[in-house]
Amino acid sequence: MIEKMHRWLEENEEKLRERGFHHDREGSFPTENFTALQEAGYPGITVPEKYGGMGASLTEFLKLQQRLASADGATALSFGWHAGMIKHVDTYDLWEGDLFEFLCREAVKKEALFNVAATERATGSPTRGGKPQTTAVKQKGKWVLNGRKAFTSMLPVLEYAAVTAVVEDTEEISQFFVPMNEEGISMEETWDSVAMRGTGSHDLVLENVKIPLQNRIVPKQQQVEPVTGWLLHIPACYLGIAEAAFDYAAHFSTTYSPNSLDGTISEVSHVRRKLGELELLYRQNEGMLYYTADLWERASPEERSGMKSQLAAVKHTVTNNGIEMVDLAMRITGARSLSADNPLQRYYRDIRAGLHNPPMDDAVIAMLADEAAKRKRFSE
Known part of the structure; x- marks a missing residue:
């Protein structure tokens, strides 16, 4: 399957490149590139084989990404967050419950795309340790999320996001698995960068977004710190x-x-x-x-x-x-x-x-x- 994906990228390289340049010039999102990659099964490259994916090793994943980036860097960088995060969660078995299996099967069967929504303008990069201003409150058997996330790559075509938020009662920072079709979710087109114009890294706005209690991502205890x-x-x-x-x-x-x-x-x-x-x-x-x-x-x-x-x-x-x-x-x-x-x-x-x-x-x-x-x- 990995070799088949390499052949597909080789055969479609020029189309990916042409569309990427067109959308870079227009400052628009290369939806056609993502649709083509979805139809080819690319969202499943790092999904474990037991869930129907290709189970790419780290090296195999990187070589595919290098090939894709040589055609269109913006498309490759965006897809890298999806495939890379799935690889990371699988490698360390990070999530409790059934959410990861659900995500994997959605990525394979429905070509669903996923990203982490963590960055906020007031906090800067999450790697610097800023505390998110997005909040999560438990109300009437649901989590209610309010906030805004910046630089949410691939936002125009995302189906799911892991949104970081502060749980108001405990002040804990947690992630929540949020379907992008929930009421109260909107996209504000703020991405005006002169570089990587086609990543669609707009602001994700959450206004009283209600999700099930089981959609809080509970990390499993690790014997050693996961390395990215x-x-x-x-x-x-x-x-x-x-x-x-x-x-x-x-x-x-x-x-x-x-x-x-x-x-x-x-x-x-x-x-x-x-x-x-x-x-x-x-x-x-x-x-x-x-x-x-x-x-x-x-x-x-x-x-x-x-x-x-x-x-x-x-x-x-x-x-x-x-x-x-x-x-x-x-x-x-x-x-x-x-x-x-x-x-x-x-x-x-x-x-x-x-x-x-x-x-x-x-x-x-x-x-x-x-x-x-x-x-x-x-x-x-």
């Missing part, structure tokens, strides 16, 4: 975007022949140097991403708990190297890379969005500094 290996979908996405820029520049350099040259510009020394640098950066990114994914898959839960800095370093490295790759591709292509019709100007905008996905560069460097201070290189 699934977040490698973020660097996988930016690797795909950088790869697309590299491919474009390489093709351009081997086909463009100004009348001042006998051959193509790929034979000019400074262009050759940039192509070599692109190849080196690409190999560094791919090697680090998939080496780490393999380490994570082979590791025990206890060993994974010590991999936080490794995972963070991958995101930092791949994103920043990817930005450099797009810059090199634009230098090879020249001023035409700034044309609105040229794909490189979109890759330039989209890949910079990676700087603002978790974990942030400053947090990664601080984490690595802590580890460096503890390192013992020489015995006394």
